[in-house]
Amino acid sequence: xxxxxxxxxxxxxxxxxxxxxxxxAAFEQLMRQYERMVLVTxxxxxxxxxxxxxxSQEVFLKLYRNLGKVEASGNISGWLYRVTVNAxxxxxxxxxxxxPMEDAGELRSREADPAEQSAEQERRCVLQLSLRMLSEKxxxxxxxxxxxxxxxxxxxxxxxxxxxxxxxxxSKARVKVKGFVERYFRRHV
Amino acid sequence: MNCxxxxxxxALYAGGDLAPAPAAEVERHLAECAGCQxxxxxxxxxxxxxxxxxxxVPAPAHFAAVRSRVLAQLERxxxxxxxxxxxxxxxxxxxxxxxxxxxxxxxxxxxxxPEVAIVHAPAAPVPIVxxxxxxxxxxxxxxxxxxxxxxxxxxxxxxxxxxxWISERKGEY
Ligand SMILES: [Zn+2]
Numbered sequence: 491x492x493x494x495x496x497x498x499x500x501x502x503x504x505x506x507x508x509x510x511x512x513x514x515a516a517f518e519q520l521m522r523q524y525e526r527m528v529l530v531t532x533x534x535x536x537x538x539x540x541x542x543x544x545x546s547q548e549v550f551l552k553l554y555r556n557l558g559k560v561e562a563s564g565n566i567s568g569w570l571y572r573v574t575v576n577a578x579x580x581x582x583x584x585x586x587x588x589x590p591m592e593d594a595g596e597l598r599s600r601e602a603d604p605a606e607q608s609a610e611q612e613r614r615c616v617l618q619l620s621l622r623m624l625s626e627k628x629x630x631x632x633x634x635x636x637x638x639x640x641x642x643x644x645x646x647x648x649x650x651x652x653x654x655x656x657x658x659x660x661s662k663a664r665v666k667v668k669g670f671v672e673r674y675f676r677r678h679v
Numbered sequence: 680m681n682c683x684x685x686x687x688x689x690a691l692y693a694g695g696d697l698a699p700a701p702a703a704e705v706e707r708h709l710a711e712c713a714g715c716q717x718x719x720x721x722x723x724x725x726x727x728x729x730x731x732x733x734x735x736v737p738a739p740a741h742f743a744a745v746r747s748r749v750l751a752q753l754e755r756x757x758x759x760x761x762x763x764x765x766x767x768x769x770x771x772x773x774x775x776x777x778x779x780x781x782x783x784x785x786x787x788x789x790x791x792x793p794e795v796a797i798v799h800a801p802a803a804p805v806p807i808v809x810x811x812x813x814x815x816x817x818x819x820x821x822x823x824x825x826x827x828x829x830x831x832x833x834x835x836x837x838x839x840x841x842x843x844w845i846s847e848r849k850g851e852y
Contacts, residue, residue, distance in 0.1 A: 512757070514750060521749065525742045534733055542737075543745050550749045617732030620725075635694065636726060637733050642696055661690035664722055668690075671725040 503561070510557040521550055527567065527638075528574050534633045535578040537618055541585065545577040552577075571640070571648045575630050582626070620670040624663050631656050632663035682714050689715060693722040 505523075508516035528549050532542035552573055553560060560569050621629050627649070634645045635656075642660065646653045685708060691697050692705045709716055 514753060517753070518746060518750060521746050522742075525745065526736065529742060529745060530733075530736060533737065539737060539741060543741060543748075546745045547748050547752075550745070551752060554749075554753060613728075614732040614735065617729050620729065635696075637730060657691060657696060658687070660694065660696065661687040664690040664693060664726065665686055667729055668722050668725040671728055672721060 506557055506561045506566070509554070510561060517554060520553070524566070524570055525550075528570055531571065531574050531633065531638060532578050534618075534621065534637055535575065535630060536582065537622060541578075541581055545574065545581050548577045548581075549573050568644065568648060571634065571638070572650075575634075575648060579626065616674050617671065620667045620674075623666055623670050627651075628659045628663040628666070631659035632667070635660050636664075682712060682718075685712075685715050686718065689719050690722055693719060693726060 505516050505520050509520050525546065529542055529546045532545040532549075533539055536542050536545065549570060553570065556569075560566050563569055621632070624632065630649060631645055634640045634648060635642060640648065642653050642656050645660075646656045649656065685705070688697065688701060688705050692702055697705065709719060
C-alpha cells in the first residue's frame with residue numbers, strides 16, 4: 491500500500507469515528523475517499539458498470555455496519571478490497587448472465603474524434619473482455635496486482651490465500667491475457 | 680530446460696514479481712534465447728495494453744448515484760418511527776379532524792344547555808373513568824377525602840362525543 495494511502499488512512503480515522511457515531515456527512519466523506527477504489531475494482535472484476543454500482547452499494551452499506559471492526563483493523567483499504575471481491579463474487583452468482591460489454595460506451599473517453607474514439611473503444615472492449623477469459627480467482631489476482639497495484643502479499647491477504655497461490659494465479663493470468671490479446675490483434679489489426 | 684518451463688517465471692518477471700536471484704536467472708536465459716525474448720516482450724506489451732484500457736474512470740455521476748443510494752438507504756433505516764412518513768400522514772389527519780371539530784358550529788362543542796350529569800366522585804356508583812390510574816406503591820384510598828377530584832360527564836347530542844371534565848376540588852366549589 492502506498493505511503494499516500496497510509497497517510498490518508500491516518501487522517502481518515504477521525505472521519506471513521508464520526509461516521510461510527512452516526513454522522514452521515516462524515517460517512518459520505520468516507521465514501522468519497524474510497525468510491526473510486528471500490529467502484530473501479532468492481533467494474534474491472536464484473537465488466538459491467540451497472541453491476542459494479544450495485545456491488546459498490548453493498549460494499550458501502552457493509553462498511554457502515556462494520557465501522558467498528560474496520561476502525562479496529564486499521565486497514566480500511568484492505569477491508570474494502572476484500573469485501574468488494576466478495577460482493578462481486580456474490581453478485582456474479584446471482585446474475586450469471588450479465589452482459590460484459592454493455593457499459594463500455596458509458597466510460598468517459600479522452601478522444602474527441604468519433605472514428606478514433608470507436609477504435610479506442612473497441613480496443614478497450616477487447617482488453618476488458620480478455621479478463622473474462624480468466625477464472626474468477628485469476629481475474630481477482632490480476633486486477634488487484636496489475637491494475638490496482640497491490641503487492642502480491644497484499645493480494646494474498648485480500649483473497650485469503652497464500653502468496654505462492656497468488657503468484658501462480660497472476661502468472662497464469664498474464665500468460666492467458668497475452669495469448670488473447672495477440673490472437674485478437676493479429677486477426678483484427 | 681524447455682522454454683515453456685520459463686513461461687511462469689517470465690510472466691512474474693514481466694510484472695516485477697521475482698526476487699533478485701530468480702530475476703537474474705531469467706535475465707541470463709533471456710540473453711541467450713530469442714524465443715523467450717519474444718515471449719517476454721509480448722507479455723510486457725499486453726500488460727501495458729491492459730493497464731491502458733483500464734485507465735478510464737466512470738463519470739462522476741456514476742459515483743454520485745452510488746453515494747446517494749447508500750445514503751438514502753441509511754436514512755431510511757435509521758429514521759425513528761415518529762419521523763416516518765406514515766406518522767406524519769396520521770398526525771395530519773388527526774390535526775384536520777381536531778380542526779374540523781373546533782370549527783364546527785357550536786351545536787355540540789358548546790351545547791346550549793346540554794344534558795349534564797354531575798356525578799360526585801365519592802358517591803359514584805360506577806366510576807366511568809378512574810380519576811387517576813392506580814400507581815404502584817400507592818395503596819388505594821378507601822375513603823374519599825375533601826380534596827377528591829370532581830368528575831363531570833357531558834353527554835352531547837352526538838352519540839360519539841362525550842366530554843369528561845375532571846377538576847381538582849379545593850375544599851369548596
Ligand atoms: Zn527460452
